[in-house]
Amino acid sequence: MKNYILILVALLGITQITQAQEDNYLWLEEVDGEKALEFVKNQNKATVEKLSAEKDYQDIYDRSLAIYNSKEKIAYPNVYGNYVFNFWKDKNHVRGIWRRCLLESYTSGNPVWETLLDIDALSKKDDIKWVYKGARGLYPDFNRFMVELSKGGGDAVVIKEFDINKKEFIENGFSMDESKGGASYIDKNTLIVTSDFGEGTMTTSGYPRQVKIWKRGTLLKDAQLIFEGNSTDVGAGGSVFRDGDKAFNVIYRGLTTFSTQLLVWNNNKLIQLDIPDDAETRGIINNQLLVQLKSDWTVNAKTYKIGTLLSLNFTELLKGNKEIEVVLVPNEFSSISGVRKTKNKLLVNLLTNVTSNLFIYSFNNGKWSDQKMNTPDLGAIYIADTNDFTDQFFFGFENLITPSTLYTADASKNTFKVYKSLPEYFDASKYEINQYKATSKDGTMIPYFMVSAKGVKKDSSNPTLVYAYGGFEISLLPYYLSTDGIAWLDKGGVYVLANLRGGGEFGPKWHQDGIKEKRQNVYDDLFAVSEGLIAKKITSPKHLGVMGGSNGGLLVGVAFTQRPDLYNAIVCEVPLLDMKRYNKLLAGASWMGEFGNPDIAEEWEYIKKYSPYHNLKEGVDYPEVFFGSSTRDDRVHPGHARKMVAKMNAMGYKTYYYENTEGGHAGSSTNEQSAKSNALIFSYLLMKLK
Template structure:
């Protein structure tokens, strides 16, 4: 629900009432808008066929069942046609290698919902080493971020009576040992940050009420998130407290007895500890130990030496103009390093030795596609899972060990016919001269006539990188119909490391939108498409991107899909988790910051009489991260002004927009059908 406003401010926002998430008047308005969208988009047989095909893809038994190794078993959460909410299950490696493994079902979420009269959505499992019998299961009502945690016995396949239970809230529960957990949650008044996340973490002992849990650390109300965890690596057992002041602004503490020892590294650095090693991923320049390290570098040192005051680091990675760190994963004896070079992955193995860290390419890793390597069991082995994907090649899952070539375990089938398609990378020039990459998926012999329906997708925020991946839904919903699909790697993302993200923060936010406009213009200049056939799509921060592209560059696009968006940047920090994003966008309550924020607040910049692209807004009533009021109010304002707009709000789904495959298929079909209706060439354009 919205915060009570002064009368003057409320008068400036006639649609404030739509912020009442479950208010009956607001929900009746939603119901009317949904019916209008269903009639406009989903009434025909063509839509039903698309929705059916998309659901069949989501329900397919041929999907890759990704697994997590815990003990001797490999665990998987699985959804299909018969199990819409899903199964938590496990198998052995020998079985997993088979085309049709035998699975042992531990929790049937559909059956649980039926028995309890609930609408639980799976949020994850945390099982206690070494036997992994005691598990903390997180479940969300309708897919919201807020969830409950319940204790489960995986051996007996039953919920533990009087076991650990955390009531519904944003937060978590994590093992220390069989009789103790860390709990960070809503403990009552004063226990949450202004963003709605935990500001206290406590140690809770079995058999006692949560209200008697012992306080370990309390942050400030202005902080983002407080949490704690236990590292049970044999021989390196440690306890940590993490204090996130904001995104990319955090402190890490080692818990020693009743006290805390701070890791004295920059707050902006990502900090992690593996066995004896402290790893720091820098986001700002750092002068230490007589050396100057640049942002984007990954440094390593012995933790004990660091705590003793030494500041000698090995550089495991240093960026260049075209390279950035895409991630790393520690095995028992090595570090798997994932590097992006112009948004293309390269994998390396780093091995510590007496003379520093040796580096070599990961043996047998493919040279093309989106690559991701993750350790299977970092406590005991150097095995890793390797995922290989691109836009038109079905994803493959491989199993390897350092020093040996990986072998394929699983592969997706071809969910759409990619014959004749090719992936190409291009570079546009932004307003300030910056080189902006983008990927294009289109027919190899695409005639450059400016008439191809083209879907341009972007995000541009929070250092999130958009990389090539196989999307069966985009393939069926767009590419197989002859559309061109484009991903823009604009500033604000992480494609070139921290500098790419920081270039579009706060007062520089418009650079992300200038980049996106440059990609759109390049597509038009290259005659891939034209304004009449160019559509855009984005969600969350990408929804803010879409809102701004429509209001700032209305002449570039014909249609836009704006999903679970931020749009009212005057009030975003007062709605749900919005206050946690002020490091990204700025504080609209400060007049000097609102002076620049207002330029990228679509809700305040949309005008009557302007010819805007046709728009479809989608969101979820159960989204407790980005308030549905953003989309509701923007829709109401644009509708009042007479623009061509449609709106669809799914009741469940949280920030993901859908709680099961049926809902996801419907939401996807609405987006693709809406865009195709407006972007496909008309008969007279295709006539000889």
């Protein structure tokens, strides 16, 4: 076995050397390389000069920025005990403020906020472009938090302990250097932590593989190691599950993209829970561990179907026994898109034909029962926040032309009322939403939403933008277009939201039909939607564009390399494009469960057929593509977009490229950066498609 591994390593080394010899643009993978940054600077300059001169640019920028900075935005709640915490950005707080108010003050509709941490002031003091990434509080008083701050917006964070009452970081408190990882309180003097603990403690995906218990007053390097995964795992994490006054220290071992072992640190020993590795755990309530199945599971000769939400008696499970109750079995047209708990109730957000319904579940006498909430129809519901101390919670509703509305609700009474709605940023009365289905290559029906002017002319001339994602079991739900509305709909555009396979709209199988060797299904789904719009005479290839980011960036990269005849504009943001090297760049190895392993010949055989970087050809009439990226993206390497642009330019193709120097995978750190990105993208789309 050892000799076999050595031979395999040697062969992989040869593969990498051969590829390096073939790839003329590897130097663009040097994120902060002098030559690479000069390339970025020149590309940015040309793109901004051209697109900022377009007639709609300034109007889109100004109106977008006004929306991002609006005081009428909803201050979404994070409830901890008696307080609501919120992170807020506006024109006076460019990098934002972390603040809180009493829960009673918030629910009154006139919250009185106190600022806890000013990120602009901290950035100025430290001379670092800090980006707030979240905070985890000390239960049950929440007077201390472990605050996560990123340098420029990447996923790696510095974690420091913060005193809420003093509104300052605690001198000699818990503090962790920059790394991907996290920290959660077990009690006031104990954390469960993951981090880069030194050589050999990170996975090949770039995530921690060790979980430790860290006591106050000791050095991080001396923290107690309670779990260590393999270097080839995706990563490991630690957290605390709470069920009333009980707490359980939980370790996640990410084996692959979609398989995770769940372990419990109990009485100084690890217990691995005997549940499927590909199942998703959803917390504990009333001693019931909630588990959502991603494949059929047979226990004691009874088979529980894929997609089912189950609960297991947790104390019995720790002993190795399985006492299972069924919470919900979705049908072929539905999937579970959210599960949260209040003090006594379970909330389940059920997606049916890509629209949301909210159910309240109760556990009495060993059985689950449900009540449907009479929530708004034909849109997306999201559970904004819950509180372990009460059955009160918050949820939101929106669709493509209906402004986001936040509701306060009581799960024990099955009641809710409007808390606050966004203003109408564009006149929705001029537009209508229709849901259609397109027939994909293999006969599968692919749903999509279309927003257009009422009575839209079917003369094949409407500028039309398709937005899609199609991956990682992420459901693409209708969302209020706000800035897209003023930048696209009000400029005469038609907007389409496509629900491709690879997503989670119809449950785990919908996702599984679009991964690895079945990946081409996702791209065929997009082409089917595009051809459907053309067949309806809504648009034509001259007026049709497509936009996607991250995995969606790969999607649109495939779209223009496989079907350049279908599109005249492509917006490709923070994309994966070099699918031969994606697993060697930043977090790429963690996605091999989705795409496959390009270092395995059989898997590269299907990956290479769609890898955009490898399918570029000379002499093809490609559309002029807009690529967007971020220097500080430490999830999807900016080298993907950089190399694609360089290769296309060398072949004589015109491209547009804009790389924000901060922002991480989100692309922007400030409202001004977001407004600029929006103005560049929609100026490009209007230039190409009108």
